Amino acid sequence: MKAIALLAGLAVTAAISGCGFSGETVDHVGQGDGAGIPARYGTVLSDGCTPDTWQASALASADMRRVVQEVVLLCATARASGDVGPVDGSARTQFAQVAAGLQQKGYKVKLGVQFSDETAERYDGALTAAQLASPTWRLEVTASLKQLAQATDGVELVFHDLPPTARGDLSAFVKEVGAALRPSKKVGIFAPPSTQDPSDVPGGNAFDLPALSQYIDRLRVTTLDYADPQSGPTIDPGWAVDAVRFAQGRVGSLPIDVAVPLYGNDVSDLGTRNVSYFEALALAFDYRVAPSAGPTGALHLSYSDATGRPHDVWYDDAQSTVRTLRAWGPQVIPPSVGILYYGLGAEDPLLWPTLARAMP
Amino acid sequence: MRRVSMAGLSSACLFSFLALTFAWGEGRAEARETKLELGGAFAGFGTYMRAMPTMTLTAPGDSPRSLRGALPSTGHLTLAGASGELTVAVDRHLVFPLFGFAFSAAVGGSPRVLSSIDGSIVEQRPWSTYMGDVLLPGVGYRVKEQRWMFSAVVRTGVTYAAMGASVASGADTAAASSSALSFLLRAELEACRRLDPVERVCFAISPSIYQFGFGNAVTAGLRWEFGP
Numbered sequence: 001m002k003a004i005a006l007l008a009g010l011a012v013t014a015a016i017s018g019c020g021f022s023g024e025t026v027d028h029v030g031q032g033d034g035a036g037i038p039a040r041y042g043t044v045l046s047d048g049c050t051p052d053t054w055q056a057s058a059l060a061s062a063d064m065r066r067v068v069q070e071v072v073l074l075c076a077t078a079r080a081s082g083d084v085g086p087v088d089g090s091a092r093t094q095f096a097q098v099a100a101g102l103q104q105k106g107y108k109v110k111l112g113v114q115f116s117d118e119t120a121e122r123y124d125g126a127l128t129a130a131q132l133a134s135p136t137w138r139l140e141v142t143a144s145l146k147q148l149a150q151a152t153d154g155v156e157l158v159f160h161d162l163p164p165t166a167r168g169d170l171s172a173f174v175k176e177v178g179a180a181l182r183p184s185k186k187v188g189i190f191a192p193p194s195t196q197d198p199s200d201v202p203g204g205n206a207f208d209l210p211a212l213s214q215y216i217d218r219l220r221v222t223t224l225d226y227a228d229p230q231s232g233p234t235i236d237p238g239w240a241v242d243a244v245r246f247a248q249g250r251v252g253s254l255p256i257d258v259a260v261p262l263y264g265n266d267v268s269d270l271g272t273r274n275v276s277y278f279e280a281l282a283l284a285f286d287y288r289v290a291p292s293a294g295p296t297g298a299l300h301l302s303y304s305d306a307t308g309r310p311h312d313v314w315y316d317d318a319q320s321t322v323r324t325l326r327a328w329g330p331q332v333i334p335p336s337v338g339i340l341y342y343g344l345g346a347e348d349p350l351l352w353p354t355l356a357r358a359m360p
Numbered sequence: 361m362r363r364v365s366m367a368g369l370s371s372a373c374l375f376s377f378l379a380l381t382f383a384w385g386e387g388r389a390e391a392r393e394t395k396l397e398l399g400g401a402f403a404g405f406g407t408y409m410r411a412m413p414t415m416t417l418t419a420p421g422d423s424p425r426s427l428r429g430a431l432p433s434t435g436h437l438t439l440a441g442a443s444g445e446l447t448v449a450v451d452r453h454l455v456f457p458l459f460g461f462a463f464s465a466a467v468g469g470s471p472r473v474l475s476s477i478d479g480s481i482v483e484q485r486p487w488s489t490y491m492g493d494v495l496l497p498g499v500g501y502r503v504k505e506q507r508w509m510f511s512a513v514v515r516t517g518v519t520y521a522a523m524g525a526s527v528a529s530g531a532d533t534a535a536a537s538s539s540a541l542s543f544l545l546r547a548e549l550e551a552c553r554r555l556d557p558v559e560r561v562c563f564a565i566s567p568s569i570y571q572f573g574f575g576n577a578v579t580a581g582l583r584w585e586f587g588p
Contacts, residue, residue, distance in 0.1 A: 022471070025471060025474060028473055230531075239529075332479045
């Protein structure tokens, strides 16, 4: 009888042990390195020559001025003719006024230069590589760039999908731009987020980072579109750490930025479309779906459009972006590494006040 | 009836002696004549841990990143489990817990805890925690009053705790493990009522003096003991 009672007691204990269940979520990300977000040099990229009213309002806010010290206006396009647009006088005057206004607010202003066709949408790496191979084209672009950059504190060169064969010509071009603009103007480049050599990302092998580091003042590691072309978050914090470390190993003490996407992606079989935070909220509302947090904290929702086509949307809000930044404590990414906030205007508007409060 | 004495026993044959003595159905003895007698206990218990330890995460080999590092404490946790142990009593009052094992696992709700290691987001799942104790020797004192017995013991041990975790990699996660090891020093207080000459049922409460930190846990439960 006692043995039966003993066995019953042990069975009851065994039955209840292991019956734990999950409750609410507690966020301790980054607490091992101290509370808050390390103070880092902040740059925000605005896609265009003139910030719209929403972007201008954010740039004028005290919160953003606390977080961001530099603005990149992704405005210029290097053309096949060797011109760098905008070429119209009125457009250049407008751009100079915008740059001056931002400088008055305390920002450094950089001119972002894309190497795309005139639509500013199509990135043909092979075409750009052919242009870079032409010393004449390089000289003309450099001269045009020098003139356009007068209103700014420097230029940022943004290349897409360059083939490995462009490696030498790219270094030659950056050297020529650096020689023409420095030291009065700063020169930076956007480099793909390689984590190994040979590169594991498209276009990465075209960048001879040790050589390029001699001719530039800052390297921006474009840790964007992590999941592309698949559905997934736009950034994985651990992956970004690996990309930054790889770049640091190649460029030594050159200042580096790690990019944080402010936009989200809507992925379907048609491709990937960038969406803003508010677009994602509208999709959730219209299609009556509740966003859920993915493993990194990025928000995710799925819906089928009016034609029945399935879509996956991944985007960040202030909380998930802050979590990413907190995961990059000073022991993980040195405080000397800056942050490039990519895509001004697409963010959760609470991001800047949240960041301002979280920073020391 | 088996009567035993320390006289003539060498330490080398103590374990053999204890094994021969551990015939609990025959272990009935008159307390006044007992010099050294073996007993045992089974228990079902609950444990409240004030703060789970800082655990070490080890990512699996198929994880995109090779990670290893310390995770933050997930806070308090309640566990339930069972244990078994051997004790030896010397005369009427001295008692020496020998060896035992305890196993417990989380019960009730506990939060999903997000943290990070080397930039990667890590999720800890305290509700999947299990804990194993290897109970090592201690010393105690007991008093008997008719059918009642009261005892206080201090004993040592080693505690191993493990908790499920995962490492984020974009939209996916890689399962990982986290664990911690600690020296155990705890007091055991119990009140027992004798059921027959060799069996008793006890209520025991055991505050940990040290278990992943000072004063970090308390265990309470019912024990079924057999022995003198």
